[in-house]
Each structure stands twice: as structure tokens, then as C-alpha cells.
Amino acid sequence: MSTVLRDARGQLLVLAGLAALLATVPFWLEGSARTVMIRIIISAGVGVGWNVMGGFAGQFSFGHAAYFGIGAYSSAYLLVDHGISPWIGMAVGAVLAAAFGALTGWLSFRYRLRGAYFALATFAFAEMLRLVVQGQEWLNGTQGLQVPVLAESSWWMLQFSTTSPNYFLVGLGLLVVLQAITILLFHGRRGMFIVAVREDEEGAEASGVDATAHKVMAVAVSGAMTAVMGTFFVQVFFFIDPALAFGPAESVAILLPAVVGGTGTLWGPIVGAAILIPLGEWTSKIVRDPPPFLDFVAGRSGIDLMVFATLLILILLFLPKGVYGSLAERFRR
Amino acid sequence: MSDAGASSRTGRLQTRLHVPRWVWGVVLALVVLLWRWTEVSDLAVTPAGRTIALQALTTGLLIGGVYGLVAMGLSLIFGVLEIINFAHGAFLTLAMYLTWVLADGVGIDPYLTLLITPLLMFLVGAAVQKVVINPAMGQPLENQLLLTFALSILIENALLLAFSANPRSVRLDYANASIGPVEFPLRIGGAIIELPRIVAFVGGLAVAWALFSFLNRSRVGTAIRAAGLNRTGASLVGVNVDRIQVLTFGLGTAVAAAAGVLVLPFLTLEPTTGTQFNILSFVIVVLGGLGNIGGALVGGILIGLTQEIGGLLFPGQSKLLPVFIIFIATLFLKPEGLFGGGAE
Amino acid sequence: MSLLEVTHLSKSFSGLRAVDDVDFQVEAGEIVGLIGPNGAGKTTLFNLVAGRIPVDTGRVVFDGEDITGWTPHAIARRGIGRTFQLMRPFASMTVRDNVTVAAASSSPRLETARELADAVLDRVALAGMADEFAGALPTAARKRLELARALALDPQLLLLDEVLSGLTPAEREPLLELLVEIADEGRALLLVEHVMAAVMRLSQRILVLHHGQLLAAGTPDEVTSDPDVIEAYLGEEEQLAGS
Numbered sequence: 058m059s060t061v062l063r064d065a066r067g068q069l070l071v072l073a074g075l076a077a078l079l080a081t082v083p084f085w086l087e088g089s090a091r092t093v094m095i096r097i098i099i100s101a102g103v104g105v106g107w108n109v110m111g112g113f114a115g116q117f118s119f120g121h122a123a124y125f126g127i128g129a130y131s132s133a134y135l136l137v138d139h140g141i142s143p144w145i146g147m148a149v150g151a152v153l154a155a156a157f158g159a160l161t162g163w164l165s166f167r168y169r170l171r172g173a174y175f176a177l178a179t180f181a182f183a184e185m186l187r188l189v190v191q192g193q194e195w196l197n198g199t200q201g202l203q204v205p206v207l208a209e210s211s212w213w214m215l216q217f218s219t220t221s222p223n224y225f226l227v228g229l230g231l232l233v234v235l236q237a238i239t240i241l242l243f244h245g246r247r248g249m250f251i252v253a254v255r256e257d258e259e260g261a262e263a264s265g266v267d268a269t270a271h272k273v274m275a276v277a278v279s280g281a282m283t284a285v286m287g288t289f290f291v292q293v294f295f296f297i298d299p300a301l302a303f304g305p306a307e308s309v310a311i312l313l314p315a316v317v318g319g320t321g322t323l324w325g326p327i328v329g330a331a332i333l334i335p336l337g338e339w340t341s342k343i344v345r346d347p348p349p350f351l352d353f354v355a356g357r358s359g360i361d362l363m364v365f366a367t368l369l370i371l372i373l374l375f376l377p378k379g380v381y382g383s384l385a386e387r388f389r390r
Numbered sequence: 391m392s393d394a395g396a397s398s399r400t401g402r403l404q405t406r407l408h409v410p411r412w413v414w415g416v417v418l419a420l421v422v423l424l425w426r427w428t429e430v431s432d433l434a435v436t437p438a439g440r441t442i443a444l445q446a447l448t449t450g451l452l453i454g455g456v457y458g459l460v461a462m463g464l465s466l467i468f469g470v471l472e473i474i475n476f477a478h479g480a481f482l483t484l485a486m487y488l489t490w491v492l493a494d495g496v497g498i499d500p501y502l503t504l505l506i507t508p509l510l511m512f513l514v515g516a517a518v519q520k521v522v523i524n525p526a527m528g529q530p531l532e533n534q535l536l537l538t539f540a541l542s543i544l545i546e547n548a549l550l551l552a553f554s555a556n557p558r559s560v561r562l563d564y565a566n567a568s569i570g571p572v573e574f575p576l577r578i579g580g581a582i583i584e585l586p587r588i589v590a591f592v593g594g595l596a597v598a599w600a601l602f603s604f605l606n607r608s609r610v611g612t613a614i615r616a617a618g619l620n621r622t623g624a625s626l627v628g629v630n631v632d633r634i635q636v637l638t639f640g641l642g643t644a645v646a647a648a649a650g651v652l653v654l655p656f657l658t659l660e661p662t663t664g665t666q667f668n669i670l671s672f673v674i675v676v677l678g679g680l681g682n683i684g685g686a687l688v689g690g691i692l693i694g695l696t697q698e699i700g701g702l703l704f705p706g707q708s709k710l711l712p713v714f715i716i717f718i719a720t721l722f723l724k725p726e727g728l729f730g731g732g733a734e
Numbered sequence: 735m736s737l738l739e740v741t742h743l744s745k746s747f748s749g750l751r752a753v754d755d756v757d758f759q760v761e762a763g764e765i766v767g768l769i770g771p772n773g774a775g776k777t778t779l780f781n782l783v784a785g786r787i788p789v790d791t792g793r794v795v796f797d798g799e800d801i802t803g804w805t806p807h808a809i810a811r812r813g814i815g816r817t818f819q820l821m822r823p824f825a826s827m828t829v830r831d832n833v834t835v836a837a838a839s840s841s842p843r844l845e846t847a848r849e850l851a852d853a854v855l856d857r858v859a860l861a862g863m864a865d866e867f868a869g870a871l872p873t874a875a876r877k878r879l880e881l882a883r884a885l886a887l888d889p890q891l892l893l894l895d896e897v898l899s900g901l902t903p904a905e906r907e908p909l910l911e912l913l914v915e916i917a918d919e920g921r922a923l924l925l926v927e928h929v930m931a932a933v934m935r936l937s938q939r940i941l942v943l944h945h946g947q948l949l950a951a952g953t954p955d956e957v958t959s960d961p962d963v964i965e966a967y968l969g970e971e972e973q974l975a976g977s
Contacts, residue, residue, distance in 0.1 A: 111532070117531060117532045119535065164722065165721075165722075168721070168722040168723070168725070169725075170721060170722075170725060172531055173468075173474050173531060173680065174676070174680075174721055174725050176474070176531065176532070176535065177474075177672060177676060177717075177721065178718065178721045178722075180672075181673075181714050181717050181718050181721070182718070184669070184710070184714055185711065185714045185715070185718070188707070188708040188710055188711045188714065189707075189711065191708055192706055192707045192708060192711075245844060246838050246842070246844045246847070249831065249834065249835055249838065249844070250835060250838075250839070252824070252826075252827065253824045253827065253832075253835045256823075256824035256825055256826060256827060257822040257823065257824055257825075259786070259806075259818070259822055260818070260822030260823065260824060260883075261807075261824070261835065262786075262805070262806040262807045262810065263784065263806060263807075263810055263815075263816050263818070263822070263883075263884070264807075264810060264835050264836035264839055264883055264886075264887070265807050265810035265811040265836060265839030265840055265887055266807055266835060266839050267805070267807045267808075268807070305669075309536070309539060312532070312536075313536070316532060316533070316536055320532070357551055358547075358550060358551070358555075359547035359548065359549075359550035359551035360547070360551060362543055362544075362546075362547040363543075363544055363547045363548055363551070365543070366540040366541070366543040366544040366547070367540075367544060369536070369540040369543075370522060370537060370540045370541070370544070373526065373529075373533050373536055373537050373540070374522070374525055374526060374537070377526070377529050377530075377533055
């Protein structure tokens with residue numbers, strides 16, 4: 058777990074440097090490798106979003122797919138049914154996600170849900186959204202929504218040719234914004250209050266901090282951030298359905314980068330995403346195209362996820378504070 | 391996380407079956423609601439409507455008993471280890487495949503595997519606890535949750551690898567037999583009740599009864615209860631808590647395995663079959679009160695009924711929706727579970 | 735008008751009256767000791783004044799304003815600081831940040847709050863530990879941290895729950911001096927304390943709580959010679975004699 062952070066400018070500089078470096082990626086990386094990079098960016102983005110609530114605020118969410126799905130469906134619906142720009146859809150999604158987060162968060166805190174109960178409640182909220190969306194004909198039920206392909210590229214409609222570097226650059230831009238928000242928030246007064254409430258709620262209240270308000274704020278910000286990446290996901294992959302958007306697997310995919318990298322650390326989710334996505338990619342590649350001594354796994358579905366799950370178990374057992382979290386702790390003193 | 395483990399780390403396990411009177415009220419209300427449905431729904435002014443309602447009622451009740459059994463295993467594990475075992479459903483699937491192999495491959499009657507499958511799954515569960523779960527006992531909630539989640543991915547995909555995604559099933563030769571004057575499938579007022587579902591319900595209650603007796607009467611059961619009430623206290627009076635935890639995890643897994651055997655004859659089996667059971671058992675365990683074994687059983691039946699009757703009342707919506715609405719309402723209004731409150 | 739006026743305050747927990755129709759006042763700059771046998775309702779009384787638990791009946795008026803039913807954080811910002819018997823530091827934050835949180839709760843600028851926090855830490859002689867993690871502090875330092883956090887609110891009234899217990903006499907002395915100094919600035923102190931010798935020396939007035947009721951109130955001399963008080967403390971005579 059982190060302490061309150063001091064040097065905002067330094068962190069922002071690191072972020073700027075990293076962004077500048079990554080911005081060159083689409084110019085020397087192409088094809089499927091670039092897609093992997095885009096997936097890392099999405100994973101990092103949702104991880105950064107989750108981390109605000111699950112890490113810094115200490116409110117473990119097992120249902121962040123709710124926010125991801127709200128972001129994805131808001132923009133997809135507005136685009137598919139009304140031809141409205143995904144940028145507007147993104148903003149609408151973020152606002153709706155923040156509102157949903159504030160409402161469900163407030164209810165959960167009002168009824169003093171904690172620990173396992175809180176996690177299960179977040180899970181249930183996401184599942185309810187999934188089931189409700191599934192039953193809506195205007196959202197095309199279980200079939201989901203397909204983004205219509207335009208004849209030509211358009212920044213306004215956030216659609217480019219598949220070889221364009223722009224998808225990557227837009228994703229990178231969004232990630233940088235999300236990370237910058239996190240850096241600024243947790244170097245500031247509000248972020249400090251959020252962390253204080255995580256550390257000791259009663260102590261924070263006695264120090265004049267409105268604990269409930271700051272927890273709700275963390276949930277809303279976290280939800281909005283995750284929703285933004287939901288919109289981006291739809292634009293990149295042209296498709297969304299209720300299971301993909303709101304399913305438990307998505308909730309886990311969102312919290313994994315932060316947990317693997319280190320919850321409540323600034324860079325944990327990004328490190329986690331940079332480990333997890335290539336790892337998943339690598340395991341499924343081995344199954345598709347195994348080296349000679351692993352011939353027998355060729356084409357057998359299941360092996361890749363087994364390897365993935367095993368590695369996850371090993372990380373959880375041997376680096377319980379996450380990769381970045383464990384390293385950062387070692388070098389702190 | 392500072393307050394990961396709700397309020398206290400002790401005093402969770404409750405092993406008595408206590409059904410408050412209002413539960414019967416709820417059941418009655420559900421039935422009345424159902425009857426109303428047959429009178430107002432377009433479908434239902436006809437006798438066919440009554441039949442559908444009756445079918446929902448019996449299906450819900452019978453499957454609810456099995457849900458209750460699965461959830462009892464989960465609740466037991468939570469009561470003693472205080473971890474949310476997300477691999478519970480995957481263990482159930484594993485047990486079902488085991489039974490399928492024994493029945494379809496070896497030719498043993500599926501119900502006879504009740505003597506084999508749970509035993510093997512006890513060993514699997516105990517081994518998993520010792521190797522994977524135990525080292526993570528002191529870790530924060532989310533790590534334990536993810537650990538068991540990873541386990542479930544591992545199990546599901548191992549099953550996918552071994553058995554492919556093709557649906558499997560076990561059919562009983564005697565499912566349509568008649569015993570004396572009683573002919574199966576049973577027909578009551580037009581509703582059809584298949585033999586395997588009756589066996590699952592009755593068998594589920596029998597296993598539940600066995601679990602209650604074991605926990606409340608045997609020496610090991612007493613040790614489990616002690617560990618579930620107060621870990622430090624139990625170790626002070628000479629209970630080997632580590633061993634009890636291994637044992638409890640095995641036992642909880644074996645209970646799920648028994649449920650798996652019981653449902654196999656009327657379900658199709660795929661590597662993901664357990665997922666639905668998994669989610670439902672979480673709902674039920676919260677409904678019954680985390681760690682309250684008797685509450686899980688009653689909660690299972692309530693959820694079975696809710697699911698089927700809810701499916702009728704809100705056609706076009708998922709059957710799970712009313713279940714989750716009840717879940718959220720319970721979390722908010724009675725987080726200690728519907729049957730909690732009066733602490734032992 | 736008194737700084738704090740508590741009238742007819744009552745609180746029951748499942749039928750048991752933890753605080754029963756209690757009246758008292760605290761004047762600005764006054765040091766008041768709140769004593770009573772274990773379970774007398776002292777901490778409950780603190781929690782009622784600080785808004786941590788809702789009152790059943792009665793009023794709490796602070797600085798001319800009725801704060802009954804206010805939330806704890808609002809009461810803290812209004813000018814009542816408190817410490818906890820079981821200390822509640824923000825363990826993974828530095829000592830400086832712990833205090834900054836309280837300072838920042840009523841100051842919009844973080845930099846101003848940091849300066850105030852440093853000044854407070856200096857006062858409680860914790861400046862040297864400002865960059866340590868609060869969770870790693872020894873007990874005596876944690877007690878000071880609790881006090882520092884409360885002081886950073888710039889409170890008119892401090893509710894101090896056992897700030898002296900668990901300290902060696904050598905650690906106690908400077909803290910006692912500090913408390914007197916704080917009172918001299920015009921801040922009122924209401925302290926719950928088991929270290930009788932210290933309370934008697936420090937307090938201008940003593941309130942004795944017994945079974946949730948106010949048994950006696952007066953100067954330390956008056957209270958210690960009160961037969962009712964002696965009776966109430968019969969089981970705990972050694973303590974009254976001074977530990």
C-alpha cells in the first residue's frame with residue numbers, strides 16, 4: 058500500500074517521458090503486435106480506473122464491469138442508433154458511470170457494507186446490469202451492438218483504417234489523461250483524504266474528513282475512468298454484447314492489472330497490464346503454434362488459460378503485494 | 391486493506407437449522423403471487439396456466455434443495471476459513487465429470503458414485519487447501535478471491551482440455567419406471583416431475599442431514615465448530631486449526647460433489663456448468679448468512695422458488711434478475727443474513 | 735455562556751443506560767477531568783459529544799451552537815478535536831501526512847496545511863519523526879501523534895481519551911506540561927484518564943461518572959472527599975490513591 062505521494066511534478070514528468078516513448082510505437086510496430094499494445098493500453102486504463110477505488114480508496118470492487126459496460130454501451134448505443142460521435146458517447150458514459158457509482162456506492166456505504174459483503178454487492182450490481190441489458194430490445198438484447206464501418210477515417214467518429222496508428226495514439230492519449238488524473242488526485246488534498254479514510258475511517262472523521270463523501274467520490278471517479286476505456290474498447294473492436302461488457306470475466310480482467318502490479322500504487326496497474334496481456338498473448342500463441350517439444354498442445358483449447366491461471370496463482374502466492382508493489386517496497390528504504 | 395474482514399474475525403459458523411416462522415410466510419406469499427399470476431396473465435386463465443404455475447413451483451422447490459446443498463458447502467468453508475471460495479462451482483463441475491466417467495465409462499450407476507465421487511473430491515479439496523489456499527490465509531480478501539478464481543479457471547480449462555466442450559449427459563434407464571402404483575415421471579395436475587429431480591431433492595436433504603449430524607454430534611464436527619467460532623480459542627483448547635481448515639475445505643468440496651452427482655442425471659454437462667451454481671450459491675450463502683449452514687439450506691429452497699416463479703412473473707427477463715434483486719436487498723437490509731440476528 | 739453545554743444527555747444500548755441524564759459545562763480554557771470506574775460511560779459520553787454515536791435524548795451546545803446530531807467530521811471542523819484510547823493513526827501514511835489531513839480538512843490549500851502540520855509536530859516534539867510511517871511509531875510517539883492530529887484542527891475544545899496511560903512517568907511529564915500550555919492558549923480540555931495523580935494535578939474541575947450518571951462534580955479536593963465517590967470507587971481504591 059502506498060503512502061500519500063509527494064512529488065507530483067516528478068511523476069507527471071515520468072508519465073510524459075513514457076508517453077513520448079510509447080507514441081513512437083505505431084511507427085515501428087505493426088499488425089498483431091500493435092493490437093497487443095492497444096490491448097495493454099486498454100487493460101492499463103481500466104486498471105488505473107479500478108485502482109482509484111479498489112487500491113487507493115481500499116474499496117475492493119468485484120464488479121467494475123458495470124462501469125466498463127456503461128461506457129461501452131452508452132457510446133455504442135448513441136453511435137449505432139443515433140449516429141452521435143463516440144466522443145460525446147464517451148462523455149455521456151463517464152457521467153452515467155459516475156452517477157451509477159455514486160448511487161450504488163452511497164447505498165453500500167450507507168448500509169455499512171464492508172469486506173466480503175461489499176465485494177459481493179459490487180459483483181451483484183454488475184450482474185444486474187448485465188441481466189437488465191440482456192432483456193432490452195432497444196439495446197439488441199443478448200446479440201449486442203455492432204459499430205457500423207464507415208467509408209473513410211474520421212477523428213470525430215473515432216474510426217480509422219485498421220493500419221492507422223491513430224487507434225494506438227488515441228488509446229495512449231486516454232491512458233495518459235487517466236494516469237495524470239490519478240497522479241494529481243493523489244498528490245492533492247482530496248486524494249490524501251481518500252487514503253486517510255482507507256487507513257482509518259474513524260480517525261479520518263475525527264480529523265474533519267467526511268468519510269462517506271470521499272469514498273463515494275473515489276467510486277464515482279473510478280467508475281468514470283473505467284467507462285472511458287469501455288467506449289474506447291468498442292471503437293477499437295467494433296462490437297459489444299452484455300457478457301463482454303458486464304460479465305464477471307470483465308470484472309476480473311479489470312482488477313487483475315492492479316492486483317498483479319500492486320494495488321494502491323501509482324504505477325502498479327500499468328506494470329500489471331504490461332505483464333498480463335503479453336503473458337496471455339504468449340500462452341495462446343504457444344497453443345496455436347507450439348515449439349517442437351510441445352507439439353501435443355497444438356490447437357488444444359484450454360491450455361493457454363491453464364498456464365495463465367497457474368502463473369496468476371504463483372504471482373498471488375509469492376508476490377502478494379503485486380509485482381510493482383513488492384519491488385517498490387523493497388527499494389523504499 | 392484495513393477493514394477487509396468485516397467486523398470480527400471470529401464467531402461466524404452456525405450449524406443449527408433454525409427456520410424462522412416468517413420463512414413460511416414468504417413461501418406462502420410466493421405461492422399466492424403465483425396463483426394471482428394464473429388469474430391475471432393472458433396465458434393463464436386457461437388450465438394450462440395453472441399447470442405452468444404448478445410446474446414452476448415443483449421445479450423451483452426440487453432444484454432449490456440442491457442449491458441449498460451446494461451453498462451449505464460454501465457456507466461451511468466461509469464459516470471456518472473466512473475465505474470466499476470462487477472455485478466452489480468448478481469443484482462441482484469436476485465432480486460431475488468424475489461421475490460421468492464412472493457412469494458412462496466404467497458403467498457404475500450414477501447414484502452409486504455418491505459413495506465414490508464425494509470421497510475423491512474430499513481429497514482434492516483438502517489437497518488444494520493445503521497447497522494453494524493455506525499459504526494465502528493471512529492475505530487480503532482480494533488475493534484470496536482471485537486465488538480461488540484462478541483455481542476455477544484452471545479447473546474449467548483442464549476439463550475443457552480433457553473432455554472438450556461437447557455437452558455430456560448421463561441418462562437413467564429407470565427414469566421412466568414405475569414403482570408400484572406410482573409412475574414416473576410423476577404427473578400432478580398436469581405438471582411433470584421427473585424421477586431424477588425427486589431423487590436430487592430427497593438425496594440433497596439426506597446429505598444435508600448427514601452434514602448437520604456430523605457437525606453437531608461427532609468429535610471432528612465439534613472441533614470444526616470450535617474453529618469456526620473462535621480460531622484462537624480453538625487452538626488454545628488443543629484443536630489443530632490448520633488441520634481443521636484442510637478438513638473443512640475438503641468437506642465443503644465433498645458436499646458440492648454430492649450435489650454434482652445428484653444433479654447430473656437431469657443436466658447436460660459442460661466445463662462451465664458449475665458457473666451458474668457458483669453464482670447462485672453466493673447469493674444463497676449471503677441470504678442464509680455467511681457461515682450459517684442451516685440458513686444456506688433454507689436459502690437454497692427460497693432461491694430455487696424465486697428463480698422459477700420470478701421467471702414466470704417477469705417473462706422476457708432473466709430468471710436471475712429477481713434473484714439478484716433479493717440478493718442486493720438482503721445485503722443492504724439484513725447483511726447478517728435472513729436467519730441471523732439471534733446469535734448463538 | 736460556557737463553551738460546551740451538555741444537558742440531559744442520555745444513551746442506551748439494548749436497554750442498558752450507558753449515559754443517563756448527564757448535565758455539565760466546560761468553560762473556555764478550562765481543564766476538566768472526567769473520571770469513573772470502568773464501564774461508567776466515559777468513552778460513550780465522548781462519542782456522544784463528538785457525534786460518533788447518535789444521542790437518544792438531550793442537547794450538546796458548543797460555542798453557542800446546537801451541535802446535537804451533527805456528523806463527526808462536521809463537529810471536528812467546528813472546533814472539537816479528539817484522541818482515541820485505542821489509537822487510530824493512518825498507518826501507511828507518514829507522521830506529517832497524518833497531521834496534514836486534519837490541518838487540510840478546514841484549509842483549502844494543501845501547502846498551508848503542511849506548514850501548519852509541521853508547526854504542530856514541532857510543538858508535540860515529533861518533528862524529528864515527521865517522515866516516519868505512522869504505523870511504525872512506538873506507543874508514546876503515537877499518543878503524541880493523536881494529540882497532534884487533534885491540535886491541527888485548531889480546536890477550541892479537546893476531548894482526550896487516555897493520552898497519558900501507557901506512558902512511563904518520564905514520558906508523561908513533558909506531555910503534562912504541553913497540555914497546560916495548550917489550555918493557556920484558551921483551549922478547553924476534557925480528559926478521560928486512569929492516571930489519577932495526573933488528572934488531579936492537572937484538572938481545575940473533576941466530573942465523576944458512575945453507572946452512566948454524573949455522581950459528583952467539583953474541584954479535585956471536593957471530589958476526592960465525597961463519600962459517594964469513595965463508595966463508587968471502593969473496588970478500585972488503589973487507583974484513586976494514585977498509580
